[in-house]
Amino acid sequence: MTWKKVIVAKNEKLGTYTPDGYADAWEQVIRQQIAIFRDVPHTYRVRDFAPKVAACFGREVVGIVAAKS
Numbered sequence: 001m002t003w004k005k006v007i008v009a010k011n012e013k014l015g016t017y018t019p020d021g022y023a024d025a026w027e028q029v030i031r032q033q034i035a036i037f038r039d040v041p042h043t044y045r046v047r048d049f050a051p052k053v054a055a056c057f058g059r060e061v062v063g064i065v066a067a068k069s
Contacts, residue, residue, distance in 0.1 A: 007033060017045060023052035030057070 009029050013021030022045065030053070054061045 019045075019049040019052065023049040023056075026050075026053045027056045 007029055009025050011021075011025040011028070014025050026049065050061045
């Protein structure tokens with residue numbers, strides 16, 4: 001996989017971590033960039049807010065993938 005660009009999100013809600021703030025910021029970035037995120041980092045924060053973002057788009061989140069071929 002080759003990354004083509006880096007998106008930097010600037011939002012006052014990102015100053016202090018909250019699941020709602022991060023979910024809102026990610027949703028805005030995805031909508032503005034018309035992006036489809038397939039892979040996100042495996043951190044506890046992502047596990048906290050990713051389901052909220054997925055629900056906004058009527059999609060699912062697979063929490064842990066042990067191997068990918």
